[in-house]
Amino acid sequence: MQLVFATNNLNKLKEVQALMPEHIKLLSLKDINCLDDIPETQNTIEGNAIQKAQYIKNHYGLDCFADDTGLEVAALNGAPGVYSARYAGNQRNANDNMNKLLLELDSKSNRNAQFKTVIALYLNNTLHTFTGICPGSITKSKKGDKGFGYDPIFKPENYSETFAEMDLSLKNKIGHRGKAISQLVKFLTP
Numbered sequence: 001m002q003l004v005f006a007t008n009n010l011n012k013l014k015e016v017q018a019l020m021p022e023h024i025k026l027l028s029l030k031d032i033n034c035l036d037d038i039p040e041t042q043n044t045i046e047g048n049a050i051q052k053a054q055y056i057k058n059h060y061g062l063d064c065f066a067d068d069t070g071l072e073v074a075a076l077n078g079a080p081g082v083y084s085a086r087y088a089g090n091q092r093n094a095n096d097n098m099n100k101l102l103l104e105l106d107s108k109s110n111r112n113a114q115f116k117t118v119i120a121l122y123l124n125n126t127l128h129t130f131t132g133i134c135p136g137s138i139t140k141s142k143k144g145d146k147g148f149g150y151d152p153i154f155k156p157e158n159y160s161e162t163f164a165e166m167d168l169s170l171k172n173k174i175g176h177r178g179k180a181i182s183q184l185v186k187f188l189t190p
Contacts, residue, residue: 001025001188003123004032004064006052011148012067012177019172019181024188032060045070045082046129049120057122065121065184069177071150073138074112075105084150098142098153111138115154115176119184128187132179147171 004027007013017026029035038055040048045068052066070081080087080101088096105111112135119130135157142152144164151163156174163171172178 002027002063003121003188004029004056004060004062006034006038006056006064006066009148015168015172015177016067016181018168019178019185021185021189024185027062029056032056032062034060038066040068043082045116046118046120046131048082049118049129050127053120053122053127057125063123065119067117067119067177067180069115069117069149071101071154072114072116073101073105075108075110094149098150101138101150102140102153105138111140112136113138113154115150117176117180119180121184121187123188130180130183130187132176132181132183134174134176134179 001023002025005013005016006029008029013028020026034056038052040051042048042051048068049066052068053064056062056064056066070084072078072081080097084097085092088100114136115134117132121128121130136155139153139155139162143162144152146166146168147164153162155162163175
């Protein structure tokens, strides 16, 4: 089976490829010659995932899936949420985003947060969605050099290290994207 994964994020592509069984061959946007900047204009994480998958299905006619992920911080009423990638501006800079978040939480005692991933799959013209959530908290400083995005400041519940300090295999096992992908894989496996 071949599926397009609608992402330009090479780090995300690498994470997801590591979770796929051999019978599922992932194609990247580059593989299908899609150089478009796929719109993400919805006001929910689920809405953005669906919008991206629909775009590929409508423009390329291929079975595909897309994901959208947001970091939801309790003390900020769920922000940055759907705006996680652009939290500090349209430049989508991870360090700027982390610095802004750390500054906003500086005086807050509640540092609880969760990562949420929604995957939208178009298979045989039918839409399916899968959701993965990883509860945790925001650290007071950046730690680790693995991963991407907010990984250096997110510590999953019941762990003493951030995602950026963990091996990819552990992050995939306990993380939001890994949980959503495992639901997708289970659905796709006969």
